[in-house]
Every structure is written in structure tokens, then in C-alpha cells.
Amino acid sequence: MGEALNMFVEEAQGIAAHFDPQTVFSIGGSNVTQYVIWLFIALAVTFIVILVAAKKLKLVPTNKFVNMVEYGYDFVNKNVAEDVIGNGFKKHVPFLATLFFFILICNFLSLIPGFKTATGAISCTWALSVISFVYFIVYGIKANGLGGYIASLAPSGVSGPLKPVIWFLELFSTVIRVLTLAVRLYGNMLAGHMMLAIFAIATTCFLQVSLFSGSMDLIAGLPSIAWFLLLVLIYALECLVAFIQAFVFAILSASYIGGAVHPH
Amino acid sequence: MEITLALAALKVVGYGLAAIGPGIGIGIATYGLCTSAARQPEMKGQLMGYFFIGAAMSEALALLGLVLFFIG
Numbered sequence: 001m002g003e004a005l006n007m008f009v010e011e012a013q014g015i016a017a018h019f020d021p022q023t024v025f026s027i028g029g030s031n032v033t034q035y036v037i038w039l040f041i042a043l044a045v046t047f048i049v050i051l052v053a054a055k056k057l058k059l060v061p062t063n064k065f066v067n068m069v070e071y072g073y074d075f076v077n078k079n080v081a082e083d084v085i086g087n088g089f090k091k092h093v094p095f096l097a098t099l100f101f102f103i104l105i106c107n108f109l110s111l112i113p114g115f116k117t118a119t120g121a122i123s124c125t126w127a128l129s130v131i132s133f134v135y136f137i138v139y140g141i142k143a144n145g146l147g148g149y150i151a152s153l154a155p156s157g158v159s160g161p162l163k164p165v166i167w168f169l170e171l172f173s174t175v176i177r178v179l180t181l182a183v184r185l186y187g188n189m190l191a192g193h194m195m196l197a198i199f200a201i202a203t204t205c206f207l208q209v210s211l212f213s214g215s216m217d218l219i220a221g222l223p224s225i226a227w228f229l230l231l232v233l234i235y236a237l238e239c240l241v242a243f244i245q246a247f248v249f250a251i252l253s254a255s256y257i258g259g260a261v262h263p264h
Numbered sequence: 265m266e267i268t269l270a271l272a273a274l275k276v277v278g279y280g281l282a283a284i285g286p287g288i289g290i291g292i293a294t295y296g297l298c299t300s301a302a303r304q305p306e307m308k309g310q311l312m313g314y315f316f317i318g319a320a321m322s323e324a325l326a327l328l329g330l331v332l333f334f335i336g
Binding site for chain 1: 309310312313316317320321323324327328330331
């Protein structure tokens with residue numbers, strides 16, 4: 001027991017290094033890490049899924065695959081765009097659906113053992129959140145004009161000397177959105193995968209000590225069953241988190257767009 | 265060596281402290297959403313938008329703590 005625990009602690013300490021971006025090859029001075037490769041794989045999968053589904057579009061879909069993709073699009077249309085943005089949501093559905101599908105496929109790819117998620121690298125999530133940030137600011141300026149958008153940061157109804165204070169706080173909370181969108185996705189994906197890795201390491205450590213440490217000691221291997229069950233539970237939780245994070249990213253982008261387009 | 269270890273430990277403690285407030289805040293926001301959606305289910309779609317804004321705002325504090333954990 002003690003031996004396995006020592007081994008587990010030793011192995012678990014080096015786990016963060018496995019999640020660091022490592023350069024696979026360089027093109028013209030810029031390094032390509034494994035996360036970039038997984039980003040392009042996720043991009044290719046997204047393209048294939050959407051193009052295959054779009055090719056077989058019918059008024060009444062009979063194909064199961066097409067039905068699934070359409071359900072996802074309809075989910076974004078109804079639950080994300082219409083409920084949150086309100087008036088004039090149709091224009092923003094393609095953008096939100098792109099974000100949702102891409103992040104969902106990134107997250108789900110990583111649940112296959114041996115695969116990595118591009119959203120587990122901070123640079124990728126920064127790029128996604130900057131896209132969303134620029135999008136809602138551009139549409140806010142288009143809808144209200146530059147002066148109107150800047151003034152609309154402070155909610156109407158606030159008057160007197162309180163107005164600049166509220167405006168400044170709202171400005172801060174607007175600017176910080178780009179950070180929180182990026183860090184939320186990155187933190188959730190990285191922490192989830194680290195948790196999976198820790199439980200997997202615990203399972204193997206106890207199994208290894210019980211089977212391969214000279215004498216067969218089956219009692220010492222019993223905790224690994226518990227670790228494995230926990231691993232399966234965490235895996236199920238990660239499936240949920242993978243979906244929820246894609247949904248949250250899309251719905252937050254939608255509510256930022258809604259707030260920018262129809263100021264209160 | 266000891267100073268590095270103490271710094272690393274303090275970062276973890278700092279993140280833990282940063283997560284207390286947002287945890288309570290998101291709990292209260294979810295409570296509010298549940299009770300008001302039970303009262304008026306037709307308002308649920310609109311309330312979800314407010315809920316996500318509020319939850320994101322309070323979660324921002326925990327995420328700032330996480331960022332400090334990485335850069336500090």
C-alpha cells in the first residue's frame with residue numbers, strides 16, 4: 001500500500017509537464033505544438049461533419065446523422081440565440097453555431113484516450129474569445145453608433161454623479177470578458193483532463209505494485225478497482241463538462257451580443 | 265527551495281480563497297433562477313440570459329484568482 005502511494009505521488013508530481021505545449025516541428029521560425037495539430041484535426045472534423053450534413057439536407061431529414069447535426073443547429077438557434085438575444089437573432093445564429101460546434105468537437109475529441117484538445121491550450125482559447133469579443137463590439141457599434149455604444153455601457157436610469165462610476169465599472173466588466181471567456185474554457189478543460197490523468201495513474205500504480213512487484217499481492221491491488229470506478233465516474237462528468245463548456249461559451253457570446261445590440 | 269515551496273503553496277491557498285465568494289454567488293444565482301422559473305416557467309428563456317451574465321460575472325473573480333495562480 002505505502003509503496004503504491006509513494007509511486008503515485010511521484011508520478012502525479014510530473015503530470016503538469018505532460019500538458020505543457022511541446023514543439024513538434026517548426027515552420028519558418030514559428031513553432032507548431034501538439035495542440036496546433038489537434039486544432040487542425042478538430043477543424044477538419046468540424047468541416048467534414050458540417051459538409052456531409054449540409055450535402056444531404058432535405059426538408060424532412062431521414063438520415064440519422066443529418067438529423068443529429070440539425071438538432072444541434074436547432075438547439076443553438078432556439079436555446080442559445082432566440083432565448084438570449086431576442087429581436088434580430090437570426091443574423092447571429094451562424095456565428096454562434098460555428099463557435100458551439102467547433103468547441104464541442106474540440107472537447108469531445110479529447111475524450112478519446114490518447115487524443116488532446118486544442119481548447120486545453122490557452123492560446124487557442126484566447127483566439128476564440130478575442131473573435132467573440134471583437135464580434136460583439138463590432139455589432140454593438142453597428143447597432144448604436146460609436147458614441148451610442150460607449151454611452152450604452154452604463155445602464156439608462158442611472159443619473160447624476162453615479163453615472164461615471166457605473167460606466168467605469170461596466171467598462172471594466174466588458175474588457176474583462178475577453179479574459180474570462182478564454183480562461184473559463186481553458187481552465188475547465190485542463191483541470192478535467194488532469195483529474196482524469198491522476199485517476200488513471202492511481203489505477204495503474206496500485207495495479208503495478210500488486211502484480212509486478214515480485215510477489216503477487218492481490219490485496220494491495222484492490223484499491224485500484226475503486227480508483228478505476230472513480231475514473232469512469234470522472235469520465236462521465238467530463239463528457240458533461242465538454243458539452244457544458246461549449247454551451248456556456250456560445251450562450252455567453254450570445255448574451256454579450258444581446259447586451260451590445262439592445263442596451264438596457 | 266523552501267521559499268519556492270511556500271510560494272507555490274500560497275498560490276493554491278490564494279486560489280482557494282478566491283473561489284469561495286464566486287461559489288456562493290453562483291449558488292445564489294442558480295437558486296434564484298430555479299425559484300423564479302418554477303414560479304413563471306414562461307420567463308425561463310429570458311431569465312437564463314440574466315443568469316448566465318450574473319454567473320459569468322461572479323465566476324470572473326475565481327478566474328482572476330486562477331490567472332494569478334499561473335502568472336504570480
